[in-house]
Amino acid sequence: MVSYGIDFGTTNTAVIECLFTEHGMSTTKYGESDQPFPSLVALHAEKPPIFGMEVKKRRGQLKTDGYTIISSFKTILGGNELIPVGDKEYSPLEITAMFLKYIKSSVELKSGSRLEDAVIAIPVDYKPQQRNALREAARLAGITVRSFVSEPSAAYIYCQKQIAGTSNAAVFDWGGGTLDVSIISSEHGVIHELAVAGKRLGGNDIDKMLARHLHARVMQESGVPKSFEDMSDSERDQIMDRSEDAKKRLSLEDFAPVRLMRYGGKAMIRHSISLDEFQKLTSERIEDAVKVLYQAAQKANISLGQLDIILMVGGSCEMQLIVKRLEEIGEKYHVPVSRPENIQWAVAGGAAILSGKNPSYKLQDDFGVLLSDNSVYPIFEAGQSVPCTSPELSFGVVEDTTNAVFILVDGKKNELERMVVPIKGFTAEGLRLNASIGADLIAHVNIRSNYAERMGIETSVNQLNFSYCVE
Numbered sequence: 401m402v403s404y405g406i407d408f409g410t411t412n413t414a415v416i417e418c419l420f421t422e423h424g425m426s427t428t429k430y431g432e433s434d435q436p437f438p439s440l441v442a443l444h445a446e447k448p449p450i451f452g453m454e455v456k457k458r459r460g461q462l463k464t465d466g467y468t469i470i471s472s473f474k475t476i477l478g479g480n481e482l483i484p485v486g487d488k489e490y491s492p493l494e495i496t497a498m499f500l501k502y503i504k505s506s507v508e509l510k511s512g513s514r515l516e517d518a519v520i521a522i523p524v525d526y527k528p529q530q531r532n533a534l535r536e537a538a539r540l541a542g543i544t545v546r547s548f549v550s551e552p553s554a555a556y557i558y559c560q561k562q563i564a565g566t567s568n569a570a571v572f573d574w575g576g577g578t579l580d581v582s583i584i585s586s587e588h589g590v591i592h593e594l595a596v597a598g599k600r601l602g603g604n605d606i607d608k609m610l611a612r613h614l615h616a617r618v619m620q621e622s623g624v625p626k627s628f629e630d631m632s633d634s635e636r637d638q639i640m641d642r643s644e645d646a647k648k649r650l651s652l653e654d655f656a657p658v659r660l661m662r663y664g665g666k667a668m669i670r671h672s673i674s675l676d677e678f679q680k681l682t683s684e685r686i687e688d689a690v691k692v693l694y695q696a697a698q699k700a701n702i703s704l705g706q707l708d709i710i711l712m713v714g715g716s717c718e719m720q721l722i723v724k725r726l727e728e729i730g731e732k733y734h735v736p737v738s739r740p741e742n743i744q745w746a747v748a749g750g751a752a753i754l755s756g757k758n759p760s761y762k763l764q765d766d767f768g769v770l771l772s773d774n775s776v777y778p779i780f781e782a783g784q785s786v787p788c789t790s791p792e793l794s795f796g797v798v799e800d801t802t803n804a805v806f807i808l809v810d811g812k813k814n815e816l817e818r819m820v821v822p823i824k825g826f827t828a829e830g831l832r833l834n835a836s837i838g839a840d841l842i843a844h845v846n847i848r849s850n851y852a853e854r855m856g857i858e859t860s861v862n863q864l865n866f867s868y869c870v871e
């Protein structure tokens with residue numbers, strides 16, 4: 401049996417195929433030039449679209465030829481922004497669908513099997529409309545989403561062999577667009593997500609910071625100050641590209657040359673940036689990232705000292721300063737910090753394993769309503785299999801008011817969402833709550849008064865944690 405996992409990344413998209421036989425499991429990586437597919441699409445009013453590595457390599461030329469290059473579409477997926485190309489406009493969903501179709505056909509061409517369904521990994525705080533849009537884009541591309549899995553949990557599943565014997569792990573997945581941290585424990589093949597925390601902060605933001613910094617220096621020296629925003633698209637693109645190159649160089653060396661061509665009216669500019677300068681520039685962002693690790697541990701109700709390992713994955717974990725900071729933390733709390741090999745494939749690999757094992761998802765923690773006496777009335781209890789629907793729950797109104805406030809919490813009474821339900825204020829007024837958790841791993845809660853049917857409100861909660869059985 402063959403199964404597929406997709407890590408649809410802001411910068412790179414990796415696909416892994418898992419083949420399960422009686423002798424065990426083998427995996428095949430799919431990308432371009434031994435790397436994951438760059439998440440890039442180039443559109444032209446008259447010519448066919450171009451994708452992936454070709455766009456990355458021929459970026460400058462394609463722009464000159466009138467192509468519009470679209471990157472980071474994962475971050476705008478599910479939103480209303482439209483991208484104009486000639487006299488047409490494309491939604492992020494359409495662009496994602498085209499890209500996934502390209503991925504599907506490239507994989508099928510090499511593999512000889514059909515990529516018809518897959519588990520897709522998503523950031524921990526991916527919103528309901530983003531999940532729906534991703535599912536729809538995959539469907540348009542001819543791929544059925546078997547289920548979603550959070551990116552760090554998928555990475556953990558892939559690395560499980562390398563970290564055997566550990567029970568509590570923090571996975572620190574720092575990519576191009578987001579940082580996702582997950583605290584995970586595992587026993588007997590069951591993986592429990594104890595807590596997740598995320599931040600919209602990625603390598604792209606670091607590139608932007610460095611680009612602005614370099615730009616300011618170039619302008620200072622040239623004596624003709626022009627703001628970053630006033631530069632042409634191609635000049636901004638160029639300095640962003642050179643900044644990313646320099647950043648990567650500074651992951652290995654302590655000095656990076658930067659060369660700009662036809663920038664701000666100059667034919668050629670030679671510059672450089674030192675590691676020291678780069679680290680000073682980015683140290684606040686690095687500290688922001690470190691805070692997310694503490695936040696995740698706090699949400700899981702454990703101290704960092706109770707961790708058995710910190711796993712660093714994602715391209716941005718190559719930066720020397722984040723390695724140094726996490727190693728310092730590891731030393732302080734006596735926790736080993738590991739950067740597994742093949743880190744750019746780990747998320748897709750875990751998703752592929754999950755897809756093949758057809759795992760059962762269970763709610764990791766209680767999910768309920770905080771009552772006025774500070775107790776929790778569970779809507780769903782820990783261990784509940786997902787998808788699920790709750791029986792209708794009834795609540796009474798205890799005060800004379802026109803609003804009933806429902807606080808949705810996890811088992812540790814952390815507030816997940818607050819619902820303010822308009823009511824009539826009759827003493828005999830009852831409120832009815834219906835809830836379900838779908839395959840998208842989101843809880844949908846609906847509350848309405850029996851006197852004001854149409855005044856009911858609905859909310860979704862996307863911060864639930866799950867356990868997966870993978871054996």
Ligand SMILES: Nc1ncnc2c1ncn2[C@@H]1O[C@H](COP(=O)(O)OP(=O)(O)OP(=O)(O)O)[C@@H](O)[C@H]1O
Nearest residue numbers: 409410411412575576577578603651714715716718
């Ligand atoms: N050697 C390196 N040094 C520093 N940064 C690097 C290095 N290699 C890659 N990166 C950065 O890592 C980011 C891409 O990482 P990755 O492929 O994990 O992200 P992604 O999965 O596409 O994004 P996300 O998970 O946020 O959606 C880019 O910002 C890239 O510049």
Ligand SMILES: [Mg+2]
Nearest residue numbers: 409551575714
């Ligand atoms: Mg990623």
